[in-house]
Amino acid sequence: MKNIIILLIAYIAVASCSTPSEKEIVAITGIDSTLRPGDNFFRYVNGIWYDTVQIPPSQAGVGAYMFMNYPQRLRLQGILDSVSRSNNPEGSIGQKVGDFYASGMDTVTINKRGYAPIKPILAEIESISDIPSLMGFVADEAKVYNTSIIAFNVSPDNKNSSINIAHVYQTGIGLPDRDYYFATDSSTVGIQNAYKKYVAKLFQLTGSTAEEAEKNATIVYNIDKQLAASHKTRVELRDIHANYNKMAVIDLEEKHPNIGWANLLSNLGAQTDSIDVGQPAYYDALNELLKTTPINNWKIYLKANSIARYADDLSNAFVDVSFEFTKVLSGQAVQKTRGEKMASAVDNYLGEALGQLYVKKYFPEDAKKRMLDLVNNVQKAYAVRIDKLEWMSDSTKQKAKEKLAVITKKIGYPDKWKDYSNVTIARDTYFENLVSASAADYQRRLAKLGKPVDKSEWYTTPSTVTAYNNPSANEIVFPAGILQPPYFDNKADDALNYGGIGMVIGHEITHTFDDQGAQFDKDGNVKNWWTADDYKKFKMRIQQVIDMYSTYTVLDSLHIKGDMTVGENTADIAGIAVAYDAFKMTEQGRDTTKIDGFTPDQRFFLSIAKIWRVKMKDEFLRLWINNNPHSPPVWRVNGPLMNTTPFYEAFDVNAEDKMFLPMEDRITIW
Known part of the structure; x- marks a missing residue:
């Protein structure tokens, strides 16, 4: 009954x-x-x-599916072209979104600057003299998402989902997955060689001779491969229990003296006495490699990592080299237009600001109501x-x-939007704009440490063609981006x-x-x-x-x-x-x-x-x-x-x- x-x-x-x-x-x-x-x-x-x-x-x-984000980016580009030409009040959403886009479209200025924006980073790496100064640099750059050997985040505790805690995960490799370093089939070997060539070209673009660059690429690849050996496979990462390892900082400090967890967390601004180490084997290996790998080799590795992190944000020479590697990985024949790239960049760095403009234009309220039904x-x-x-x-x-x-159930867009008031955006400093947005986002996440979880937060932008389930919040999320044909048509039959x-x-x-x-x-x-x-x-x-x-x-x-x-x-x-x-x-x-x-x-x-x-x-x-x-x-x-x-x-x-x-x-x- x-x-x-x-x-x-x-x-x-x-x-x-x-x-x-x-x-x-x-x-x-x-x-x-x-x-x-x-x-x-x-x-x-x-x-x-x-x-x-x-x-x-x-x-x-x-x-369809992820490739709908291509026409979606053209929609966003239309919004951005319009708002970047408007006279927006200083500090407004329109000003920040429009000026960020305009700064990225200004390739004349970007090309004139060459790799000048990252020269201070490379100089800082060159000044590293020991492991503590190396780890200090790693922490400083992690605060603007120039992630190298430490992947740090703040998110809910899997066993107490009402509180945000500190987490670290395996990282440190330049290829998409650990298995790329160990497979011997011709396709993967071709990708390995393309990656080494890519790293060498990045060094040449920053002043190294061809011989030095090739030697440096080999050093980087060897460190990558040693780190990759400690990585869990994608199947092993599916084991929820095995990838939750909450540890006391005092114990980690004793276990990993070379990492120096107390100083690392202090430099990250993370006040906590415990941390979830997702994949302990990686940090065991890193601790050992910090001691056994010469400091000069680490400096070469960190330079490669930093140049690669920002390659697409520098002059055309760097963008072109980056694309040559992308072509080998994906088969993409030519580069995306600058406008499409910048639409993606604004969505990545100021996603909910751009999302407000997108929703206003493309997502009617009656569509949200039918979707909820x-x-x-x-x-x-x-x-x-x-x-x-x-x-x-x-x-x-x-x-x-x-x-x-x-x-x-979250549909369309957040009930409350992210605050971008602490992001500084100017029309002629693209690199500094993305660094400001990155730093603000890091501080936003860091501020959650030890605090109750905000169940209203979204982990994708409103315009993205996707949907997701977040098990730690027991929530399902459907952004406005996916709520269009062929997935959803408010005019179509059931x-x-x-x-x-x-x-x-x-x-x-x-x-x-x-x-x-x-x-x-x-x-x-x-x-x-x-x-x-x-x-x-x-x-x-x-x-x-x-x-x-x-x-x-x-x-x-x-x-x-x-x-x-x-x-x-x-x-x-x-x-x-x-x-x-x-x-x-x-x-x-x-x-x-x-x-x-x-x-x-x-x-x-x-x-x-x-x-x-x-x-x-x-x-x-x-x-x-x-x-x-x-x-x-x-x-x-x-x-x-x-x-x-x-x-x-x-x-x-x-x-x-x-x-x-x-x-x-x-x-x-x-």
């Missing part, structure tokens, strides 16, 4: 959504009717587009699914529903919106219950709320996801890393399932009337394929597979749909089709 009551409540709430007759008919185009949907649904929906679309030379890919409806459908789970006991179900019920943003909502809610999120309780603390038997059953289902996705081949013999992508794959499978359940509670979801030749259910699944319509360069796809916790877009469509029985019914998928899985092999977790 309890399940029936819950279903009825959810039905009444969701049935209030708009019907197709109240909205515009959004046509479904580009379907390849020569293919069977059950052979490759991604190709069935996106194949014609995929085979004809051209990747812009300045990009590594094109389409969608989130609430998917949340209610999730509760129904939990109640129906056959493998979970009633006591664990109750805990899961309690956690689900108190999820914080089938398209539930298959689009509804799937994303279900995906983000599922992160509350994936292999990592399931270890946090409703308050955001790492705390067990499972019975032992239920958690064992849960882990068995998680392993099924790992095993299934590990069989999928992406490029040549390159496979999806099932153990690295398991959280995202779990969220994709459950996200589609719960979004479909929520859709079936709407008036359109209960109907069978065709629109544009497709049933409501078919439009729902077609929408899912469209939101992952992406084409990438092979180089970028390799980079993705090695570093991204998400599966490539084709498998964000075909993988979860192979496990979704209503998809089989909507498109008459049978045992003759390539995507067919027997019922007993289809994975259901949530």
Whole structure:
């Protein structure tokens, strides 16, 4: 009886959504009717587009998802072009955003300055004489996010999520991941060589001879590689418990005398008697390397790190060298325009200031209201699914529903905006502007140390095309940037919106219950709320996801890393399932009337394929597979749909089709 009551409540709430007759008919185009949907649904929906679309030379890919940030940056550039030409009051948001953009667009001044802005940094490195002065420099530069061998942050305590504490993490390498230093395949060796060449060119641009530069690059690479050997793999970083190591500073001081934690924290301005050392093996190795590596080699390493950190912010010579390395990593053919680069820079350094201008122009209030309705409806459908789970006991179900019920939902933009009053921006000093913004952001974060967590804070900008789940706050966040087609269209029918943003909502809610999120309780603390038997059953289902996705081949013999992508794959499978359940509670979801030749259910699944319509360069796809916790877009469509029985019914998928899985092999977790 309890399940029936819950279903009825959810039905009444969701049935209030708009019907197709109240909205515009959004046509479904580009379907390849020569293919069977059950052979490759991604190709069935996106194949014609995929085979004809051209990747812009300045990009590594094109389409939806992260590549929507390209047209988004053009939108931002339009705002910035306008505001930078306006007469804005001194100290206003318009003045700071506009002048920051104008300073970055002033390439004449930037080129005249060459690398003069970082000469004081290089001189300071040259004056380093011992380990204490080296660590003093590291701390000073960390305060403007010139991070080298120490990665410091202030954020919630995983085991007491109401308080902010100090954290440090593994860092110190110039390649994207530790494995790049140890792989021996030709592609990775090519990246290793390109990296060494890049570092050598940076040294040449700052006055070294070709011979000196090559020698310096070798020294830098060798230090990198030694640090990389101590790094945890991306799979090991998924272990929540193993990556939480709260230690007393007094004990760290004794354990790592060369790092000198007390002085380091003092120089960072961090008043604390304990710190969470995410990856202790890295700091063990660093402490030893500080002693065994000659101080002159460390100076060379720090110079390389600093030049690379600011290369894109200096004259064209540095920007060009930086791009040559980016080209090898991503396959991007030509550089982005200066305007696009500066739109990204303003978004990075003054994101919520620019966000205020973006939201005012592009995100109407009625869109926020409909989005909240969608989130609430998917949340209610999730509760129904939990109640129906056959493998979970009633006591664990109750805990899961309690956690689900108190999820914080953030939509569009923050309720309160960041204060940029302590950021100094001038139209002719681009480098100093970004340093000022970095320093202000560091102080903003530092001020949180030991203080209660501000649950209203956002960790992305409003204009970014993304969505995220923050387990330590038990929150899901949907910035205005993603709330546009193909994900969300306030004028479209429910089938398209539930298959689009509804799937994303279900995906983000599922992160509350994936292999990592399931270890946090409703308050955001790492705390067990499972019975032992239920958690064992849960882990068995998680392993099924790992095993299934590990069989999928992406490029040549390159496979999806099932153990690295398991959280995202779990969220994709459950996200589609719960979004479909929520859709079936709407008036359109209960109907069978065709629109544009497709049933409501078919439009729902077609929408899912469209939101992952992406084409990438092979180089970028390799980079993705090695570093991204998400599966490539084709498998964000075909993988979860192979496990979704209503998809089989909507498109008459049978045992003759390539995507067919027997019922007993289809994975259901949530």
